[in-house]
Amino acid sequence: MIIYPFTIGEFDVNNYLIHGDNSRRAILIDAGYDPSPICQKIEELNLELVYLINTHGHGDHIAGNQKILDFTGAKLLMHEADAAYLSNPNLNLSAFIGISLKSSKPDRLLKEGDRIELDGLFLEVLHTPGHTPGHITLVGDQCAFVGDVIFRESVGRTDFPGSSSQQLIESIRKKIYQLPDDMILYPGHGPRTTVAHEKLSNPFVSY
Numbered sequence: 631m632i633i634y635p636f637t638i639g640e641f642d643v644n645n646y647l648i649h650g651d652n653s654r655r656a657i658l659i660d661a662g663y664d665p666s667p668i669c670q671k672i673e674e675l676n677l678e679l680v681y682l683i684n685t686h687g688h689g690d691h692i693a694g695n696q697k698i699l700d701f702t703g704a705k706l707l708m709h710e711a712d713a714a715y716l717s718n719p720n721l722n723l724s725a726f727i728g729i730s731l732k733s734s735k736p737d738r739l740l741k742e743g744d745r746i747e748l749d750g751l752f753l754e755v756l757h758t759p760g761h762t763p764g765h766i767t768l769v770g771d772q773c774a775f776v777g778d779v780i781f782r783e784s785v786g787r788t789d790f791p792g793s794s795s796q797q798l799i800e801s802i803r804k805k806i807y808q809l810p811d812d813m814i815l816y817p818g819h820g821p822r823t824t825v826a827h828e829k830l831s832n833p834f835v836s837y
C-alpha cells in the first residue's frame with residue numbers, strides 16, 4: 631500500500647490518499663477544508679479516486695467532501711450511525727464556528743466487519759464509537775487509520791454532542807489494543823504511532 635498523508639485546514643486534519651502497489655485506483659480517507667493539494671496530487675499521479683471514506687462526521691473531516699466528490703466522481707462511504715452528521719451543522723460542529731456545513735449523502739453505509747476492496751487493497755471496518763457514535767477505524771495491511779479515536783499519547787475528545795468517554799475507552803481497549811503490536815496507527819491529527827507505543831505510553835487508556 632502506498633500512503634500519501636496531507637495535513638490541511640485550520641484544524642490540521644490528516645487526510646490519507648492511498649492506493650495499491652500496482653494500481654492507479656485510489657481511496658481517500660477524510661477530506662478537510664480545503665482539499666486542493668489532494669486534488670493536485672490525484673491529477674499529478676493520474677490516479678482515479680474510487681472511494682472517499684469519512685472516519686466520522688465532524689466538520690474538520692468532511693469539509694472537503696463536496697469538492698473531492700465533484701472533482702473525482704468518487705463514492706462516499708461512512709458508518710451509518712454518523713450519516714446524520716453530514717447534513718446537521720450542530721452535530722458536525724460547523725455551527726459552532728459560524729458556518730453551516732452540509733455534505734452529500736453517503737453512497738454506501740458501513741458497519742463493523744465490512745470490507746472495502748480495491749485492486750488487492752483491503753480495508754476492514756471496525757466500529758470504534760465514543761468520539762462520535764459512528765466513528766470507524768479502517769484496518770489495512772500493517773496499518774490502521776484511526777481518525778479521532780486515539781492520537782500519539784492522547785485520545786479523542788468526548789465533550790461533543792453524541793460523545794461518550796466510556797465508549798471511547800472501550801473502543802480503544804477492545805478494538806485498537808487488540809490489533810498487532812507493531813501495527814502503525816495513522817490518526818486524524820498529529821504524528822503516527824504504533825499499538826505497542828500506545829499500550830505502554832498512552833496516559834488516558836492503560837493496557
Ligand SMILES: [Zn+2]
Nearest residue numbers: 686688761778
Ligand atoms: Zn472529530
Ligand SMILES: [Zn+2]
Nearest residue numbers: 688690778818
Ligand atoms: Zn478531527
